[in-house]
Amino acid sequence: MKEQIQTNRLKEIDIYKTIAIVMVVCGHVASNTVGVFSGFISFVHMPIFYFVSGFFLYKELKKYSEKELVKKKFFRLVIPYIVWSCVAFSANAVVLIAGKGMDIGALLDDAVQVFIYARSVWFFIQLFFAHMLFILIHKVVDKKALRVVINLVVWALLIVFCTTTIFCMWKIKWLYGFLLLGYICSEYDVLSKIGEVKQVKRGVIFLFCLVGWIAATVLSFGVYSTDLVYGFDDMPFSLNTLGIELSVWACGLTGMATIYFVSCVIAKFRFFDILYRMGSYTLDIYVGHMLLLFVIKKIPMPKELVFVLSFIIAFFFICVPLYILAKYFLRKIKLYRMVT
Template sequence: MKTNRLLFYDILKAYAIILVVLGHVIQTFNSEWKTDNVLIGIYMFHMPLFIAISGFFFVKSADKNTIGTLIKKRFVGIMLPSLSMGVLDVLLIGGGKLLKHKPFDVLYFTDILFTGLWFLTVLFILTVIGIVLYKKLKGLNYYIGWLVVWLFFYIMPDVWVLNQIEFLLPFYFLGIIGRNVKWEKMKVGISVLALFGYCACYSIFTFDDTMYAMGSDCFSLNYIYGTSLRLVSGISGILCSLAFISCLSKLSNRVSKVAAVGAMTLPIYVLHQKFLIINKMMHLHTDNHVLMILIALMLILITVGTYKILHRNKYLALLLFGEAQHK
């Protein structure tokens, strides 16, 4: 049986993946999605929340494994599904371009290949960085090491997934050090402060402030402003999410049932966008958020059902979901 703490984080992961799917549903069905207020509210913190949860469990994994062993496990568990979906995307997009006699951009397809699921690619890279720093540096040097790595990515140009790494690294590190913080004793004060910070950021946040539009002049005032806004928004959103799920869990025992969804975030993340491709042919549009929430929940049920069928095959289980052994 899971402890209350692990159950809480599975519920939190379920909440996070629902936000991810809903965000993609809004992008797919609302042609004005870049100015959609709900989407902006989600994009302010949903990926920082996901990476922080991964960081929270990092030390436990690092203590149990050597550098090589953990890298191997994470390559199979998260990088292999990203590569597999990258290969699939190259075949589908590349095949379509060849059939339509359109130019074939090798650099573009190389990027797709290695970032089939960009978040998993970033998580794998941060895991590699994290385990090396954790095993090789101690005390203050460990924290300085993370800072140096972040500064390195900060000044790097806008290529491949370097922007995403720069954006998510601080939240991954906060997840690592956050495991030792007894935030429950301070949750009222922290939650009020976090809610204030989130609302303040929401009033000025636009799609141009997201990691997808970070720009490249890292020394400009505009870039520094955007970096600061993303950091405050992400932290505020994470803390608000912790408080929200904590209160929700205590209000109703039924909430614990969604923990099963939290335990399947990877297959949901891997599969759900492929089903959304259908709408590119159907061209259905809506700005009704209630309807889009229902679509997102239905999509999660479909992907869970699809996963339960696909993972019965040991090769698909390995390639798509990083499951080394057929269950």
């Protein structure tokens, strides 16, 4: 019975990740075209990934030493960041050379934007730094309560002082809190305890989260300069921006909770097992859709709703299944396993 509960819980988490990556693709494709509804996408998908990352980070720290985990994170996050940034830079270089000829200055500027300012796949490098920060605190502090306090203090310092655009690190100041939340939920087995709550009570909690999510998103829309498609606001710290961004954090928190309950329901139906399977390929889908979107944006055509829907349908029902099939064979190659 214990093994079955564990399997079901992981199935829910994989479905959770799949829903989040669908939101990422929809958010990037339909950026600035769907009005207030973009808030229901953009404020939630990255918090979900940070939450899930923190959830599994607890399990990894139980299984591996800090030194072993740092090595694994380097190969899992930094190597893919370098590889896919090279791919993105190469694609940009081809377009630049085709349009302007061999402009060394433009190529160098593009290299800085891609590799230093993480314009392409920022999620990899930023998540690596977030993990390194957390693992360092875990290494030097033994007591759980003190570890929580130090992490909260570090998070507060990030909120106030972290404004650098190098590696998009200014985004970490808000997303780090979701990583902490995921770790705590895993450490204290919160998700399993939620599953043990009576169905009626879970329904009430779900409705509370749903209403809160809708209210927070609608109230926050229009007063916030950027959304989580690009990260939280990088303006200098002030009480005004703190209040605005806390409201957006509330959007992420209530949205995360709502979608988790939806994932729990979906996990009960075998018909939706494809969503469970896709949960293992979220990083691949993230990179793939970014590269495909880059190519499509270079094609002169109207970016209307029909195009948006066509891209989403083609990506998830044609490209993703073909990729999963191809990966079955590619996983046999050691170099490929290192960069994915």
